[in-house]
Amino acid sequence: MAHTAPNESARNHAGKSSPRYELLTLGDELLLGLTANSHLTWIGSELGRRGVQLARNVTIDDKAEVIAAQFRESWGKADIIITTGGLGPTCDDNTREAVAQVLGQKLVFDPAIEQAIADRFAKFGRKMVPTANNRKQAFKFERGEVLPNANGTAPGLWVEQDGRVLVMLPGPPNELRPMFTEQVLPRLAARGLLTTGEAYVQIRTAGVGESLLETRFQPIFDRYPDLGIAYCAHLGQVDCRISSPDGRYEMDVLQNVAQECATLLGEDFVCFGHANMVKVVADRLREQGRTLAVAEACTGGLLANSFTDTCGASKFFQGGVVSYSNESKMLFLDCPECLLSQHGAVSPECAVAMASGVAEQLGADYGLSITGFAGPTGGAGENPVGTIYIGLHAPGGDWTKKLTYPGPRCAVKERAVTAAIDWLRREVVKESQKAAAPLAN
Amino acid sequence: MAHTAPNESARNHAGKSSPRYELLTLGDELLLGLTANSHLTWIGSELGRRGVQLARNVTIDDKAEVIAAQFRESWGKADIIITTGGLGPTCDDNTREAVAQVLGQKLVFDPAIEQAIADRFAKFGRKMVPTANNRKQAFKFERGEVLPNANGTAPGLWVEQDGRVLVMLPGPPNELRPMFTEQVLPRLAARGLLTTGEAYVQIRTAGVGESLLETRFQPIFDRYPDLGIAYCAHLGQVDCRISSPDGRYEMDVLQNVAQECATLLGEDFVCFGHANMVKVVADRLREQGRTLAVAEACTGGLLANSFTDTCGASKFFQGGVVSYSNESKMLFLDCPECLLSQHGAVSPECAVAMASGVAEQLGADYGLSITGFAGPTGGAGENPVGTIYIGLHAPGGDWTKKLTYPGPRCAVKERAVTAAIDWLRREVVKESQKAAAPLAN
Numbered sequence: 001m002a003h004t005a006p007n008e009s010a011r012n013h014a015g016k017s018s019p020r021y022e023l024l025t026l027g028d029e030l031l032l033g034l035t036a037n038s039h040l041t042w043i044g045s046e047l048g049r050r051g052v053q054l055a056r057n058v059t060i061d062d063k064a065e066v067i068a069a070q071f072r073e074s075w076g077k078a079d080i081i082i083t084t085g086g087l088g089p090t091c092d093d094n095t096r097e098a099v100a101q102v103l104g105q106k107l108v109f110d111p112a113i114e115q116a117i118a119d120r121f122a123k124f125g126r127k128m129v130p131t132a133n134n135r136k137q138a139f140k141f142e143r144g145e146v147l148p149n150a151n152g153t154a155p156g157l158w159v160e161q162d163g164r165v166l167v168m169l170p171g172p173p174n175e176l177r178p179m180f181t182e183q184v185l186p187r188l189a190a191r192g193l194l195t196t197g198e199a200y201v202q203i204r205t206a207g208v209g210e211s212l213l214e215t216r217f218q219p220i221f222d223r224y225p226d227l228g229i230a231y232c233a234h235l236g237q238v239d240c241r242i243s244s245p246d247g248r249y250e251m252d253v254l255q256n257v258a259q260e261c262a263t264l265l266g267e268d269f270v271c272f273g274h275a276n277m278v279k280v281v282a283d284r285l286r287e288q289g290r291t292l293a294v295a296e297a298c299t300g301g302l303l304a305n306s307f308t309d310t311c312g313a314s315k316f317f318q319g320g321v322v323s324y325s326n327e328s329k330m331l332f333l334d335c336p337e338c339l340l341s342q343h344g345a346v347s348p349e350c351a352v353a354m355a356s357g358v359a360e361q362l363g364a365d366y367g368l369s370i371t372g373f374a375g376p377t378g379g380a381g382e383n384p385v386g387t388i389y390i391g392l393h394a395p396g397g398d399w400t401k402k403l404t405y406p407g408p409r410c411a412v413k414e415r416a417v418t419a420a421i422d423w424l425r426r427e428v429v430k431e432s433q434k435a436a437a438p439l440a441n
Numbered sequence: 442m443a444h445t446a447p448n449e450s451a452r453n454h455a456g457k458s459s460p461r462y463e464l465l466t467l468g469d470e471l472l473l474g475l476t477a478n479s480h481l482t483w484i485g486s487e488l489g490r491r492g493v494q495l496a497r498n499v500t501i502d503d504k505a506e507v508i509a510a511q512f513r514e515s516w517g518k519a520d521i522i523i524t525t526g527g528l529g530p531t532c533d534d535n536t537r538e539a540v541a542q543v544l545g546q547k548l549v550f551d552p553a554i555e556q557a558i559a560d561r562f563a564k565f566g567r568k569m570v571p572t573a574n575n576r577k578q579a580f581k582f583e584r585g586e587v588l589p590n591a592n593g594t595a596p597g598l599w600v601e602q603d604g605r606v607l608v609m610l611p612g613p614p615n616e617l618r619p620m621f622t623e624q625v626l627p628r629l630a631a632r633g634l635l636t637t638g639e640a641y642v643q644i645r646t647a648g649v650g651e652s653l654l655e656t657r658f659q660p661i662f663d664r665y666p667d668l669g670i671a672y673c674a675h676l677g678q679v680d681c682r683i684s685s686p687d688g689r690y691e692m693d694v695l696q697n698v699a700q701e702c703a704t705l706l707g708e709d710f711v712c713f714g715h716a717n718m719v720k721v722v723a724d725r726l727r728e729q730g731r732t733l734a735v736a737e738a739c740t741g742g743l744l745a746n747s748f749t750d751t752c753g754a755s756k757f758f759q760g761g762v763v764s765y766s767n768e769s770k771m772l773f774l775d776c777p778e779c780l781l782s783q784h785g786a787v788s789p790e791c792a793v794a795m796a797s798g799v800a801e802q803l804g805a806d807y808g809l810s811i812t813g814f815a816g817p818t819g820g821a822g823e824n825p826v827g828t829i830y831i832g833l834h835a836p837g838g839d840w841t842k843k844l845t846y847p848g849p850r851c852a853v854k855e856r857a858v859t860a861a862i863d864w865l866r867r868e869v870v871k872e873s874q875k876a877a878a879p880l881a882n
Contacts, residue, residue, distance in 0.1 A: 037498075309850070
């Protein structure tokens with residue numbers, strides 16, 4: 001697309017400049033911090049998987065003149081502009097009008113859209129009142145297409161003009177996401193504006209820092225000098241993305257390289273792709289027909305909640321106890337009173353007792369426990385705020401480990417839970433490997 | 442600030458144009474959707490409380506030429522630019538250099554910054570290696586100030602130039618937030634760029650839709666025609682913000698109006714300000730010296746976690762049970778087997794048994810329970826996916842209620858937890874009122 005200024009575009013393997021994507025997210029609620037900008041996170045990630053990195057995301061309020069000014073500036077720079085929000089029936093939705101003005105297009109009433117909205121109302125036993133606001137949603141650009149909305153009233157809009165693409169999406173995530181996946185991505189792929197499949201192979205790792213990971217992988221990558229390598233660290237995990245920027249390596253080469261990295265890493269390798277650690281543990285437990293129970297003090301339910309966010313958790317997750325008091329540790333987890341009084345509730349002994357206690361009570365194969373001081377108060381001496389003990393009861397034995405995390409209460413909870421799940425993952429994977437190769441033991 | 446174009450600025454009560462704030466958030470990880478843009482949410486909300494709405498948030502990657510181009514454009518429009526990220530020691534942190542070039546300033550080495558970094562390393566028992574990367578963090582603008590970083594290495598930077606303010610903040614939230622609250626907000630307030638106190642009175646409500654709330658409040662607001670009124674709905678709650686855009690009403694008038702609204706609402710009123718519902722429940726329970734225990738099935742730990750995110754939760758929270766199986770309901774919660782086999786685990790009877798069971802087991806005054814089908818599977822007939830029963834055991838009796846939520850698993854969990862906490866809030870507040878006015882009963 002010739003209008004892209006050279007200093008604003010990347011180059012892809014064919015030597016053509018890569019198309020420049022901009023995302024415009026509209027809404028006062030974003031600027032006031034009332035709602036997180038989940039559209040950036042979700043669309044950015046969906047595009048990233050298909051080889052595209054957003055060049056820019058601009059968030060503005062939904063006043064018509066503000067939208068017009070920003071859209072004019074972005075339309076002069078970008079190849080593809082995606083807008084979110086501002087298409088609904090409420091009175092501050094001026095987006096269509098402001099954009100039409102910049103495009104030099106007319107808005108035209110589309111009876112088919114109005115009918116689709118009326119049908120949707122009827123489906124829920126309501127009658128559409130033909131107010132100005134409801135009718136407003138039935139306007140489209142005179143030279144553009146309509147993206148039907150299966151989950152709401154306002155449809156999306158698609159315009160190709162001046163060698164550029166404009167995609168306008170409704171704000172509610174449950175309307176936007178299926179529309180983007182089912183309608184927008186295939187259209188963009190058909191026009192060669194992104195890859196049709198995954199653009200890279202991702203290796204998820206845990207327990208190794210970014211720079212150490214780089215050092216460990218380097219001898220492998222040295223043999224493939226034209227690979228694209230990117231590292232991303234988040235929440236105690238590091239992902240490594242392997243791609244072929246100049247198209248020299250086929251996907252199966254990338255997969256072989258990734259497999260070599262995984263083998264080298266051993267148990268620090270979590271999975272390929274985008275699954276989370278809980279998913280890895282859940283899949284292995286279901287494979288093995290094993291079950292899990294958890295007991296947690298300072299993480300207060302976050303550990304149990306991490307497992308129960310997974311669909312089908314009831315297949316392996318037996319339950320959990322949030323034991324905030326010594327009484328509950330004795331009652332539910334059979335922690336001996338003498339152990340609690342001798343060692344205290346924040347101790348390796350208590351962590352092991354909690355893990356084995358909850359497993360025994362619920363008849364689970366694995367028990368995982370967390371006890372500690374999440375802060376901001378509690379803790380002193382050997383066990384200051386941020387001290388965490390994790391307990392693991394597994395078919396092969398019982399263990400405990402101590403960790404220390406600085407930071408605010410919620411961050412300590414989150415890191416403790418990630419560390420506990422990672423430890424369980426390592427044990428569960430080892431069990432799977434034993435089962436797969438019984439003679440090797 | 443005279444350079445602000447009229448069509449890009451709001452007007453405040455003195456007839457002066459309000460200063461235009463822009464936020465530049467830097468980082469590939471934001472554009473790739475690896476990390477949520479929490480800086481927008483947090484800074485947007487902190488500024489909103491002080492009467493400022495961000496005019497724009499722009500997210501770009503941290504390549505030097507991209508930063509320079511965007512910063513140049515924003516510096517031509519905004520009165521205050523806040524940047525986040527790109528100040529750390531890693532090699533893609535080119536932010537300082539790119540910005541210095543646009544400002545026409547030199548970067549100068551500041552031995553005091555280097556010393557502060559070395560001191561911080563020493564505090565954690567490490568020695569600072571004077572690499573180029575570590576040294577880079579010790580450079581500041583020749584005409585600018587340093588914002589010391591109490592929680593990390595790279596300090597923030599403050600520049601006043603051309604009648605504008607530039608604030609550069611480090612990316613990690615635990616470094617950025619205290620720096621913004623303790624150093625940046627007071628400086629901005631001292632220059633008249635935001636209000637020193639809260640700019641509005643906020644009324645938090647629950648259980649009333651936005652349009653009904655508007656109808657109920659209107660007779661009150663009709664008596665104060667110059668009030669600024671804004672409604673914001675989120676997660677089943679609606680907030681109403683009352684301000685005085687032309688400065689006609691003093692804060693105590695706003696507070697009186699808000700009090701009148703609260704009285705009118707009765708138990709649908711949650712609190713003034715920004716506290717969450719859990720905080721309201723926690724404060725009342727601590728006041729009353731009462732305790733709470735929870736039992737949950739389909740919400741899987743999220744209910745317990747909501748309470749234990751609050752500092753000092755152990756003062757009132759006795760613990761919780763995540764009972765994913767009938768066995769765990771019998772074992773931990775004393776749910777009778779005949780009840781489970783007659784009515785099933787997703788039933789009003791089971792919800793009540795769970796709530797009273799967990800309260801009795803842990804000796805708590807209140808028991809709160811949730812059972813249901815969060816989806817995507819399970820549920821049929823009278824109790825389809827999305828069916829939730831909440832149970833409440835309180836000093837005054839035991840109750841249950843049924844709710845139905847559409848949507849994906851995590852959304853159902855979240856809405857069920859919010860509804861349960863809201864119900865408990867209403868009971869706990871009633872108990873407080875009884876205690877305060879015993880003769881009126």
